[in-house]
Amino acid sequence: MAQIINKLLMMRGRGIGGPNFQRINTRLNAKSVGNFYGANGPGSGGLFTLVFRTTTNDESITVPTRAGYPYDMFIDWGDGSEPSHVTVALSPDATHVYAEPGDYEVTIEGQCSTIYFNGTGDNLKIINIKHWGDFTPTSMLSAFTGCSNMTVTATDPLDLSNCPDLQWMFQDCLVANPRTDNWITTGVTNIQGMFDGASLANPKLSNWDVSTLQDASRFIANTSFTTENYDEMLRGWALQSPLQVGVTLDVLTVEYTDILAHEVLTDPPNLWNITDGGTGVPVNVVTFQTFPVTYLGEYVTYG
Secondary structure, three states, rough: HHHHHHHHHHHOOOOOOOOHHHHHHHEEEEEEEEHHHHHHHHOOOOOOEEEEEEEEOOOEEEOOOOOOOOOOEEEEEOOOOOOOEEEOOHHHHHEEEOOEEEEEEEEEEEEEEEEOOOOOOOOOOOOEEEEEOOOOOOOOOOOOOOOOOOEEOOOOOOEEEOOOOOOOOOOOOOOOOOOOOOOOOOOOOOOOOOOOOOOOOOOOOOOOOOOOOOEEEEOOOOOOOOOOHHHHHHHHOOOOOOOOHHHHHEOOOEEEEHHHHHHHOOOOOOOOOOEOEEOOOOOOOOOOOOOOOEEEEOOOEEE
């Protein structure tokens, strides 16, 4: 296995002993995540900021909480009113009435274990996630499902290190294309349907720590995910060891060109079950030989 991974690294000048190996290894090492994120890393401050749009007088907005999860948060509604203190799930204090129509920045400070639109409530009124801030959820199951008018302009990292479940997080978010390359995913186990139906989503995922990932079925479905980003994802994930065995990964019709990275995931010891659009390049690989290996654009030549 180590020999295969080193071959993958050497194809890009990053083999063990190569000048870039330590940098790449550090970037993929969850223990060094603070070095990678730098000054903009988790704990850098800021408030979790959502933008809602009301269209009539005396229209209400609810920040959706989820039963069974703890809360101790202050919500500033962005209209000059007193902040609400929410201490339990499903509290009426998480609802606010706006006197006039408009776009309102709602900031959340304190313990917010999860957001749970789940395709209901005011899912069509949220129009942007502006800032992740110090939001450190413990679940993102169906968090923004059906928020079809919501964009994501947040560029700061989202800390998901205590959040194993991202299942259906952005399902049917038609205009959301969040920045994901700086998210902390250590400990994530389930990303089933995370971007299912997120039409404009083209996430960058190569930096994700997927060492604990168990289920990625329908992860990318009916999106704008490109072959370029899929290849980068395959490379980044193939470099990680150990991985969970037998993970199901679905990106449906998206093609790949990095055959070796794909096979590192599907071959022993990983044995991942990957559904995608197949390889999109005319590469004829008769046998895997030892070095030298030349990487020429999208073509691989084995010497």
